[in-house]
Structure formats: structure tokens, C-alpha cells
Amino acid sequence: MTKTKNTSGVGNAINRVEGHLKVMGKAKYATEFPVENKVYGQAINSTISKGEIISIDTSEAEKLDGVLQIITYKNAEKLKTLEGVRPEIATDTIAPVLQSNKVHYYGEYVGLVVAETFEQAQYAASLVKFEYKEDTSAVIDFEKSKEKAYTPDNGSNYSRGNMQKGLSEADMVVEQTYNTPIEHHHPMELHATIANWDNGKVLAYASQQIVEDATISISATFQIPKKDVRVVAAFVGGGFGSKLNLERHVILAVMASKMVKRPVQVTVTRTQMFTNTGLRQQNEQKMRVGAKKDGTLTALSHETLSHTSTTQEFQEPCGMVSKMLYNVPNNEVTYKLIPMNRQTPFAMRAPGEATGSFALESAMDEMAWKLKMDPLEFRIKNDTQTDLHEEKPFSSRLLVECLRIGADKFGWKDRKAEPRTNKKGNWLIGYGVSAASRNSPYKETHAKVLLELKEEKVYATIQMDATDIGTGSYTIISQTVSEYLDLPEEQVVVELGDSDFPVTPGSGGSWGAASFCNGARAACENAIKTLKNNRNIDQKEEIAVAELLKRNQLTKFEAEGMAKPSSEFEDYSIFSFGANFTEVWVDKDTGMYKIKKMVNVGSAGKILNPKTAYGQIIGGLTMGAGMVIAEQTRVEPNFGNFITRSFADYHVPVNLDMANIDVIFLPEEDKIANKMGIKGIGELGITSVAASISNAIFNATGKRMRDLPITPEKLIEAELEEGVKA
Incomplete structure (x- = not known):
């Protein structure tokens, strides 16, 4: 049968x-659980970038009906604090808050008001007055602070071969700098929690991506046994990395519950999600690429300058893709960080790959142009089945297949190699390609x-x-x-x-x-x-x-x-691979552009559900397009606060910004990766998308755009690349 x-x-x-x-x-998110006797907390933010609190006036707020507690450093519970100079942030790091009168960045939490209703807490918080002694040595401006950069002591700098030798052997060298701005995650569900401290035991309904690490962070911060902490996150309305670690609003809620002896709900406002829930670092990436006339790569260098906070260290691994994606014998990846009076950055979807691939895949496109090679064939020529960084074979690598199949589906054969030659009325039409990779942990x-x-x-x-x-x-x-x-x-x-x-x-x-x-x-x-x-x-x-x-x-x-993972897993390098193709139309007079068509091809092991996987890729493509079109968080250069502070001025793509999209999954079951043959796909979808769009814009206009986002103003002001006919 x-x-x-x-x-x-x-x-x-x-x-x-x-x-x-x-x-x-009926799907219960963090603040939708029915909790009896619940009250509300509203956090208060600092209004200076560096200094100390010298006085606090709570008298007006205390007079209001419903106000139960006003917590500041003066009466806060004593918590475990960070040790050393800028310890590295991790997903299970402690999150002390309100432990001193020091202020380290604009928007840092300096207080919490607890009241019977959300409205009472919000209004009372607006009445608490802080007086500060401001420290004028605050480090705010990225460009003016580069001399303060240091090399992180985490072993992330890497080299193989000899870069100078590789560059000297090259017939052509590309040396350019690519810039990506601060970005914010902005999941649909605000960061929020309902916390209850009951006889030393903590129950927190919290919007967290990693439940186990949240319990570790709470127990370590309050110095209580982990077995006495329970975290519930039945549904999480998006995270993109911002909910990987435990942010301080959860600690505030737990602390407040202990003090008022009732469950406390704390919801981070949309504005506070700019200042208190992490961000993607601003990155300045200097690329040096050397190649022979026939397209053989001889050298590749990727230098990243980013910022971290003055209290904790985080480094976005932008050079990750440059270490393993192509067959290049001489390779160097370095990092430097500027300690700045900003909140601590942390992981945002495809940390390192999303931003690093923009620099790498743009530089690869620039080299192909200089060599007068098809950028697709240039990438294929430098394919490798060995991860030269790890000195291990890939468990499976179908990058060439992704590129070939994507090119056929996209219609790459119709691409005109010479920029500014594909026209339709006032529109300049361009095609762009990029390769993608993402580590597939298990x-x-x-x-x-x-x-x-x-x-x-x-x-x-x-x-x-x-x-x-x-x-x-x-x-x-x-x-x-x-x-x-x-x-x-x-x-x-x-x-x-x-x-x-x-x-x-x-x-x-x-x-x-x-x-x-x-x-x-x-x-x-x-x-x-x-x-x-x-x-x-x-x-x-x-x-x-x-x-x-x-x-x-x-x-x-x-x-x-x-x-x-099996012992065999350790003998191989496990990655998902993909290719992005984009068609853009640029108005030659206004610089306005439209993304007309996108094709994404991925080899990501066994696809468990094509429908949900498709949704992941669409989301990644949209975020990648957002990097190019508009996403950036701007800093006020004098005071250090974010000028961008709501969805009114932090722009993300909407349906009309997106294109006709084809998503193709190659049949692949990588049994070295794991018994079911599954690889990761959620972050592959955003990787190198920005480069494919930027490369298409060059093909359309002849203008190289190396600073994201690419706005119409930047396009109009940019000069034609050398060798492009007007």
C-alpha cells in the first residue's frame, strides 16, 4: 500500500x-496578558549628552492623583553594574539602570514614574524636573572624532597573504570609501513588558527574541537565582535584532514592581525606540581591490570605522563577507571604533552583512567597470568552493547557480554595458547585480x-x-x-x-x-x-x-x-548564498528613481515552507531597499540628540516604493549543515540588496553613489564617473 x-x-x-x-x-503580545492589579510606568529621558544630575524636583508630579512612585538614582534598587572599560555587549548582558547621577548620552533613562493609569504616568513624567551639570567634552560628531578611534581587543582583525604584494601584482586597483548611516529597527510592536516581583520571584511578559538570555540578564542584574525568573514571550511583533538583548525598560519594570508591590507595565514610546533600544552603527568602509586584466582578484582589503558608546562595546562585523565570498589570496579586514556619547549600538538584521555587502559588492561592480567585464561574469570568475578565511570547504555553495539562474530569469542579457545608453523618454534605465552570503548557524x-x-x-x-x-x-x-x-x-x-x-x-x-x-x-x-x-x-x-x-x-x-551540530559540521563552512538583480528607472532631470523589477535567488538548504520563506525574502528586500531609498537616523551635531525621532521623519519603504519581485529558491538539502538539511534565510534576504540597487543606478546614470541613502539631491549633484559618456 x-x-x-x-x-x-x-x-x-x-x-x-x-x-x-x-x-x-487572540495572539497575546507582551502587554496583552490579563494581569490583575496592574499599574503603569513611564520612563524619563535625559536631555544632555554628557554630565551629571545635580537636582531633581518631583513635587509637582507627586501631587497628582494616581502617582504611586517616582524612581530616580536616589531611591532605585541597587543592581549589579558593568565592570571594566566598555565591556562587550551580548544577548545575555546585564542591564543596570538608574545607578548613579551620571549621564552618558542624550535620551538615557534618568527616572521612572509609576501610576495607576498610563495617562497619569505619562503626564506625571512630564512634570519631573531635572537640573544637569553639562560636560562640554561630550563626543558627538563622528567626523570630528576620528582621532579618538581605537582598535577593539577582540581578535576580529584578520589577514591572509600579503596585501601589498597582491596590490603590486594587480593591473587595476579600486580604492574607494563607502558610508552607511545610523539606522533603527522599528518593529511594529513597541518594546514593552509587564513585570511582577512576588516574594523574590519575577514573572515578566516581555517582547524578547531570546527568552533564555532574558532570564539570565534579569537574574544577573538583580543578583537573584535564575530559577526564580520566568520570562514569557508567546508572540513577538518583530525585532530585527533590537529585542535580542534585554533593554533597560524591562529592568525598570521589574524594579518598580518590587518597590510598589504590584505588576508594572512599561512600554517604550516610538520616540524612545530611537534612544533606548539599540541601533545600527554608522560605518565608514574603505575598500581596496586589486585584479588582473583577465578579472582574477589579487587583493582585497576592507577597513571599517564605526562608533560605540562610552559604556559598552559593540562592533558590527562589516568585513565578514570580504573574508570568505571570493577567491582572493591576499586579504585584510580591520576595525576601529570611536567611543561616543550615544546609546550602545547592537545587532540589526544581518549585522555586518547588510552594510558590509554594500561596500564589497559596490567595489566589485566598480572593478568590473574598470576592467570592462560583465559584473556577473567577474563574480563567477572569482568563485570558490573553499572558505579561505576558515580554511574549510563549504558544505554546499550554489552561488554560481544563483547568479546564472537569476540572470536568466531577470533578462540580464538585455543589459547595456555602457551607462546612460538604455533610455525611455526622460528615464534612464539600469540593471544591477550583487552576490549574497550569510552564515548559517545551528x-x-x-x-x-x-x-x-x-x-x-x-x-x-x-x-x-x-x-x-x-x-x-x-x-x-x-x-x-x-x-x-x-x-x-x-x-x-x-x-x-x-x-x-x-x-x-x-x-x-x-x-x-x-x-x-x-x-x-x-x-x-x-x-x-x-x-x-x-x-x-x-x-x-x-x-x-x-x-x-x-x-x-x-x-x-x-x-x-x-x-x-555534529562533529562533521565543524569540518565545514556553512553558509547560505544568493544573488540579487535590480532594474531601476531614473529621471535624468530630477534624480527621482523607481525600482521597477527585482529578482532574488537563494540557496538556503531545505525550504520548510515556501510561503513563509517568501515572506522573509520580501521583508529582507524591502529593508535592503530602505537602506538605499531613505533610511537614516540623523544626529543633531551640537547637542547629540536624534533629529529623526518618529515615523514622520524616519522614512521606510511602502508598497509604492517596491517593485515587481520574483523570488526563487534553489532545491538544496545540506545534510552536513544538519540532519534536516536546513540553512538560514531570514537575513540572506537583506544582504547585498543595497548594492544591487546602487549598481543599477550607476548602470542607468553613470554616477557612482557610495553614501547611503541615495537621495535625488545626491544623484543630481553627483558627477559622472570617469570614462562615462554624457
Whole structure:
């Protein structure tokens, strides 16, 4: 008898299993849990970039009805504080707040008002008066502070071969600097929490990407046992990296709850999400590329200058792609950081790859132009099946296939090599290409599966502390359980985002799908294996789970499983690869441009659900387009506050900004990466998108745009590149 195909298992484009909860408003986000006796906290921000608080007047706020507590450094709970000079920030770092009168950046939290209602807390917060002694030595201006840059002591600088030798062997050298501005994450759901301190035990409903690390951060900050902290993040309305680590509003809420002895909700305002929830660093990237006349690369150097805060260190790894993407014998990657009076930066979608690929893939395009080579063929010529940085073979690498298939789908053959020659009326039309790569981590993951036999049907519940940040974790985990237990999806329940569940690495870094699903697979396989062993059934015998439970005389059964990388995993370099193609139309008089067409091709292992994967790529392409079109957070050069402070002035792409998009997934199952053959896809979608658009703009206009975002004003003012005919 032929086994019927499971139409809800992995590889099928089923609808999101949690979709009905979201459209009905039943999916509970951090501040939607019904908590009795809840009160509200409103954080107060500093209005100087550096200095100290010399007086605080709370008298007016204290007179208001409903005000329960005003917390400042004077009465705050004593917390564990950071040690050393600029310790590195991580996803489980402590987050002390209100521990001294010192101010380190504009917008730093200096107080919290707790009141019966949200409105009372907000109004009272506006009445608290702070007097500061301002320190005029604040480091605010990036351009004026470059002499303060230092080399981080984290071993990130890298070299192989001899750069000078490689450059001397080159027939052509490109040496250019590319600039990317500060960007902010801005997920749809504001950062928020409801925290309750009850007899030394903490329960926090919090919008966090990594539940386990949030519990670690809370317990370490308050110096209480980790077992006494529970974090719940059942649904997270986007994060893009800003919710990887625990930000200080959560600590404020926990502290306030301890002080007022009631649950406290703290929601970060949209304006505060500019100053208090991380950002993507401003990066100045100097590229030097050397090549022979035939297109063979001889040297590649990538130097990045960024900023960090004066209290913690974070470095965006912009040179990551330059170390491994191409076959170049002489390679150098270096970093420098400027300590500035700004909030600590942290990871934003594809940290390093999104920004670093703009510099690398723009420089590759510039070299192809100088060599008079097709930029597609130039990239293919320098392909490699070995990661020269790690000195390991790639587990699989279909970059050339991505480029070839994408070119065919896009119509690359119609591209005119000479800029400014493809015209339609007042429009200049250009084609651009870029290669993409993203590391595909796979991390140890634990899961529990609970089976219940009811009326001849088996219902499975899978539990893990993984989070769904809008990416579709509920759906692909459900499909995995459906696949490995051979059950219809409607008989599977997925429970996520609770630190009481088995530990996972959480969502981030493109490790979620591979880690979560293999953890779920392991739990399901262990359940079947144990049930068979209990009745001496051959492991190879195909037998329904319902029958297994019956033979074991059970109606309920549970099993746990753990998945982690194999020893073989360590012998290979594991990456996803892709290619981006973009067609732009630029108005030759106004500099206004339209993205007309985009083609994205990816090789990212087993695609668990083409529908949710497609959504991830569309989101990545949109964010990549945002980097080019408008996204930037501007700093006021005298006071250090952000001029950009709402969606009214922080522009992101909307539907009319986007193009006709084709997304292609190459068939690939990388069993070296993990048993299910899955690789990461969430961050591959944004990587090098900006370069493909910028390269298309050059092909259309003959103008090289090396500073993001590319605005019409910049295009009009830019000069034609040398060798381009007017």
C-alpha cells in the first residue's frame, strides 16, 4: 500500500498555523496578558549628552492623583553594574539602570514614574524636573572624532597573504570609501513588558527574541537565582535584532514592581525606540581591490570605522563577507571604533552583512567597470568552493547557480554595458547585480513533545522556549512535528516563548529554523523510538503513533529531545548564498528613481515552507531597499540628540516604493549543515540588496553613489564617473 503524502509536513506552503489567532486578536503580545492589579510606568529621558544630575524636583508630579512612585538614582534598587572599560555587549548582558547621577548620552533613562493609569504616568513624567551639570567634552560628531578611534581587543582583525604584494601584482586597483548611516529597527510592536516581583520571584511578559538570555540578564542584574525568573514571550511583533538583548525598560519594570508591590507595565514610546533600544552603527568602509586584466582578484582589503558608546562595546562585523565570498589570496579586514556619547549600538538584521555587502559588492561592480567585464561574469570568475578565511570547504555553495539562474530569469542579457545608453523618454534605465552570503548557524536546542490519544486520534503538543518574531516559527515547527509523527497539522499544537519550556537559542542570527525544527524532530524521534523499544518493535517498522500508544496501553506520553551540530559540521563552512538583480528607472532631470523589477535567488538548504520563506525574502528586500531609498537616523551635531525621532521623519519603504519581485529558491538539502538539511534565510534576504540597487543606478546614470541613502539631491549633484559618456 502506498503511503499518502503528508500535505502539512515540511516543504509544503501551508498557511500560518497562528494566523487565525492574529487576525482575531487572540495572539497575546507582551502587554496583552490579563494581569490583575496592574499599574503603569513611564520612563524619563535625559536631555544632555554628557554630565551629571545635580537636582531633581518631583513635587509637582507627586501631587497628582494616581502617582504611586517616582524612581530616580536616589531611591532605585541597587543592581549589579558593568565592570571594566566598555565591556562587550551580548544577548545575555546585564542591564543596570538608574545607578548613579551620571549621564552618558542624550535620551538615557534618568527616572521612572509609576501610576495607576498610563495617562497619569505619562503626564506625571512630564512634570519631573531635572537640573544637569553639562560636560562640554561630550563626543558627538563622528567626523570630528576620528582621532579618538581605537582598535577593539577582540581578535576580529584578520589577514591572509600579503596585501601589498597582491596590490603590486594587480593591473587595476579600486580604492574607494563607502558610508552607511545610523539606522533603527522599528518593529511594529513597541518594546514593552509587564513585570511582577512576588516574594523574590519575577514573572515578566516581555517582547524578547531570546527568552533564555532574558532570564539570565534579569537574574544577573538583580543578583537573584535564575530559577526564580520566568520570562514569557508567546508572540513577538518583530525585532530585527533590537529585542535580542534585554533593554533597560524591562529592568525598570521589574524594579518598580518590587518597590510598589504590584505588576508594572512599561512600554517604550516610538520616540524612545530611537534612544533606548539599540541601533545600527554608522560605518565608514574603505575598500581596496586589486585584479588582473583577465578579472582574477589579487587583493582585497576592507577597513571599517564605526562608533560605540562610552559604556559598552559593540562592533558590527562589516568585513565578514570580504573574508570568505571570493577567491582572493591576499586579504585584510580591520576595525576601529570611536567611543561616543550615544546609546550602545547592537545587532540589526544581518549585522555586518547588510552594510558590509554594500561596500564589497559596490567595489566589485566598480572593478568590473574598470576592467570592462560583465559584473556577473567577474563574480563567477572569482568563485570558490573553499572558505579561505576558515580554511574549510563549504558544505554546499550554489552561488554560481544563483547568479546564472537569476540572470536568466531577470533578462540580464538585455543589459547595456555602457551607462546612460538604455533610455525611455526622460528615464534612464539600469540593471544591477550583487552576490549574497550569510552564515548559517545551528545551535543546541531542546524540545518536549506531549502525545495524547483521544477517540482514535493522536494530538501532539510541542514545547520549547523558542520565539516567533513574525517569521513563522509556529508554522514550521508544526510542520516538522506533522512530518515526523505523520499527523495532520490540525492535530499539532505548538507552544513557544516561555522560559519554563525546554531551552533553545531563541530567534536571531538566522539560526532559528534549523535549530528549532531539528529540536522538534529529535523530540518526535525519541518519542517513537521509546514507544517502540518498550514493546520490542523493530525501529524500521512503519507503525502509526496511535497504534504505538495503544500497544503501550497509553493514552498520554511525553518525550524530550535535543539536537546539536555534529562533529562533521565543524569540518565545514556553512553558509547560505544568493544573488540579487535590480532594474531601476531614473529621471535624468530630477534624480527621482523607481525600482521597477527585482529578482532574488537563494540557496538556503531545505525550504520548510515556501510561503513563509517568501515572506522573509520580501521583508529582507524591502529593508535592503530602505537602506538605499531613505533610511537614516540623523544626529543633531551640537547637542547629540536624534533629529529623526518618529515615523514622520524616519522614512521606510511602502508598497509604492517596491517593485515587481520574483523570488526563487534553489532545491538544496545540506545534510552536513544538519540532519534536516536546513540553512538560514531570514537575513540572506537583506544582504547585498543595497548594492544591487546602487549598481543599477550607476548602470542607468553613470554616477557612482557610495553614501547611503541615495537621495535625488545626491544623484543630481553627483558627477559622472570617469570614462562615462554624457
